[in-house]
Amino acid sequence: MADRVYEAIRREILDGRLAAGEKITEAVLAERFDASRTPVRSAIVRLAGDGFVEMTPRSGTVVKRRTPAEVSEIYEVRALLESAAAGLAAGRCDERDLDELKAIQSEMEAATTGPWQAEEEVVERISALNQAFHQKILEASRNATLADSAARLMNIGFLINTYARFSHPEIERSLFEHRQLIAALTSRDPAWAEAVMRAHILGARNSLAAAS
Amino acid sequence: MADRVYEAIRREILDGRLAAGEKITEAVLAERFDASRTPVRSAIVRLAGDGFVEMTPRSGTVVKRRTPAEVSEIYEVRALLESAAAGLAAGRCDERDLDELKAIQSEMEAATTGPWQAEEEVVERISALNQAFHQKILEASRNATLADSAARLMNIGFLINTYARFSHPEIERSLFEHRQLIAALTSRDPAWAEAVMRAHILGARNSLAAAS
DNA sequence: AGTCTTGTTTTTGTATCCAATGGGGCTCGG
DNA sequence: CCGAGCCCCATTGGATACAAAAACAAGACT
Known part of the structure; x- marks a missing residue:
């Protein structure tokens, strides 16, 4: 054990x-x-x-301690890997993948619009769903090596201030970009999916940098 | 211990x-x-x-066993990461980095043109120098996260048939591309460096795929 | 008074021991 | 002759015991 x-x-x-x-x-x-x-x-x-x-x-x-510079680095490499994954996913994902992504998205939207009881719990739930969303896209890329490399960084990234990252405006932005991502994948547009994912992650990096 | x-x-x-x-x-x-x-x-x-x-x-x-498909995946992700690293390196490397790269290159050329005594030893030496070359560029990217992610894949990649990969024509091609890489870095041309590195690694993937 | 040194104590790293589980081989039956 | 089931043993996973090294503290010397 x-x-x-x-x-x-x-x-x-x-x-x-x-x-x-x-x-x-x-x-x-x-x-x-x-x-x-x-x-x-x-x-x-x-x-x-x-x-x-x-x-x-x-x-x-x-x-392990991480300097703000290291955190930026992590997000930049994530942007590189996950945008590539999104591009691949746009060409390779099937209906089942899309349905699952939409389900996760629905849950995220429900979690935000629901009664804002225990703030912390909601944030934790959002964080978990967000992770699931990104993981799903990595999976849909059908490239296990790429998925592993990105997942490793994602995990490290999530330990960096899980809370500070998800202020209300951040969540709204994230939801919006996730919708765009689903749209890009649905229309099988690799370039679009890639660009949205890159923007999504670099945007997150930026708000994280602003907070630190 | x-x-x-x-x-x-x-x-x-x-x-x-x-x-x-x-x-x-x-x-x-x-x-x-x-x-x-x-x-x-x-x-x-x-x-x-x-x-x-x-x-x-x-x-x-x-x-661990790796299927040819997995090997291809590894090289594709390497191409992604290391080409990005080469692009960064073109903008960030200093004279010292370039000198070290040139030194490694010289050693590789010397090792190939020297007396071809024990074939296996030469190949092993070339392999080590090749690894050092790539490592140096990762280092010159000044992005430790990127370097780590790429290095992890590089190490796995090197276990895949170290010998089969370096036939004579392969070595010649590798030396040529390394020279181009040095030229791109010396002229501080990120796009060029990136493209050469991508071509270099995808080329290696291809000859590896052809061999398997 | 500050710093170097020395002794103690905590904590790591390794070795050995024990329990439990999976695999291989053997036997029995069809 | 081939397959299924059972039993034994090799091997893993965990616990404990022990040695060595580092951190901490106290004291002496400059």
């Missing part, structure tokens, strides 16, 4: 319960998850490979 | 001493490298993260 520990730590990092720069001690996590240090170590090695934490030999592990 | 084991296994895979599809048993590797199973396990987890091996829970680990 090293997988369980891996997922748990990952979630703690993504949720911000383990803050960037925070020191990670194996024994602490082992006790928290009621396991021995062995699976915790394994999980940490995997997380280091995924770029979530940084292991320095004999010294310890910390949750 | 898990790092040592990691590097050792990695080298065995890259050199083909551990063939694709081959089963990996921790105890065997532990004995071979004169270590316990613990660091071997750690190394295997890292290798799985890098996409070199595939761990199936409770069952075992095998060196």
Whole structure:
């Protein structure tokens, strides 16, 4: 059950319960998850490979810090990869893909127009749906290598201030661009899909840069 | 010394001493490298993260097989990432970068024109220099995220038949394209550099596809 | 008073041990 | 002769024990 520990730590990092720069001690996590240090170590090695934490030999592990410049870089590479994926998806997606995208989109719209009860919960839901939307397009590109490369960056990206990113205007913009993306995919227009995706991600980068 | 084991296994895979599809048993590797199973396990987890091996829970680990389609995918994504890197590098590289690239190029030319003694050794040397060349351009892009994403794919790519790829005509073509790349970078022409790099990598993909 | 040094303590990294599961081989039946 | 089912063993995954190294703290010296 090293997988369980891996997922748990990952979630703690993504949720911000383990803050960037925070020191990670194996024994602490082992006790928290009621396991021995062995699976915790394994999980940490995997997380280091995924770029979530940084292991320095004999010294310890910390949750990786990212400078604003690095965050920009991540979004730029994402723009490159995901726009290519969107272009491919426009030529390769089938009706089922489009239906699923539309379903996700509907859920996102419902989540925003619904009663704004617990702000944080809504934001978390939006974030999850947003991730699913992008993942779906990567999948529709029918290029697993491309999808993996992009997904890796997406995951890292999502740990960067999940909350600050989704202010109300941001959500509106995101919904709008997602609609355009669906339109581009529906009309099988690779160039359009590519351009919209690039604009979408670089726009997100920009508002993130403005916030930091 | 898990790092040592990691590097050792990695080298065995890259050199083909551990063939694709081959089963990996921790105890065997532990004995071979004169270590316990613990660091071997750690190394295997890292290798799985890098996409070199595939761990199936409770069952075992095998060196990952790649279909020709996957290989093509890898080269296509490499083309995408590395051409972008070359474009950035054209705008950002300094004299030192160019000098180092030229030095690598000289060594490659020397290695090919020199006495063709042990064919295999020469090919191995060319391969290492080629990798260094591409790595250098990634570095010159001044985008660590882009460089990492591309380097990951490059490493996987190099495990795919290091030998078959470098027949004589291939080497000649590679040298020629590298010269063009240096020319494009020297004249600070991003569009040219990008195009040459894309052509270079897609060309390699093509001859690899033809060989398989 | 500040800094270097030294001793202690926490924590990492490795080795060994144990349980549980999957695969291979053997046997039995058709 | 071939296939299905069962049993044993090899191998993985986890826990614990131990050694070594680094961080921290306290004290002495300049």
